[in-house]
Amino acid sequence: xxxxxxxxxxxxxxxxxxxxxxxxxxxxxxxxxxxxxxxxxxxxxxxxxxxxxxxxxxxxxxxxxxxxxxxxxxxxxxxxxxxxxxxxxxxxxxxxxxxxxxxxxxxxxxxxxxxxxxxxxxxxxxxxxxxxxxxx
Numbered sequence: 849x850x851x852x853x854x855x856x857x858x859x860x861x862x863x864x865x866x867x868x869x870x871x872x873x874x875x876x877x878x879x880x881x882x883x884x885x886x887x888x889x890x891x892x893x894x895x896x897x898x899x900x901x902x903x904x905x906x907x908x909x910x911x912x913x914x915x916x917x918x919x920x921x922x923x924x925x926x927x928x929x930x931x932x933x934x935x936x937x938x939x940x941x942x943x944x945x946x947x948x949x950x951x952x953x954x955x956x957x958x959x960x961x962x963x964x965x966x967x968x969x970x971x972x973x974x975x976x977x978x979x980x981x982x983x984x
Contacts, residue, residue: 853944857891866918871904872911881950882958884923888912889946897934897945908947916949925951931961939964
């Protein structure tokens with residue numbers, strides 16, 4: 849497999865690793881949105897988040913929680929955005945599940961998650977959408 853992140857995890861491509869355990873690997877993004885921008889990924893290759901087993905998604909986000917706190921403290925951030933692009937239409941450019949931790953600072957001119965997509969008709973059918981999505 850010629851996956852960029854798999855090669856980073858194997859050490860075939862250098863990275864600025866900040867954390868590693870049995871299941872996860874975290875490293876600095878080489879094209880950061882802000883100081884301390886970190887990527888957390890599973891060592892096991894999954895292309896899409898929705899294809900991962902729940903226990904592996906849990907392990908990924910357990911690491912994200914630890915790293916997010918560490919990053920915020922290290923760069924004295926006022927907060928952070930934690931995001932995952934799932935599939936190319938959502939901005940996923942590396943086909944290996946990964947989570948971005950982007951430190952945020954007062955006055956950085958960044959937006960919230962709501963600034964990613966703006967569909968003015970998205971709220972038109974909330975009742976119908978809730979019925980469609982409800983798990984019983």
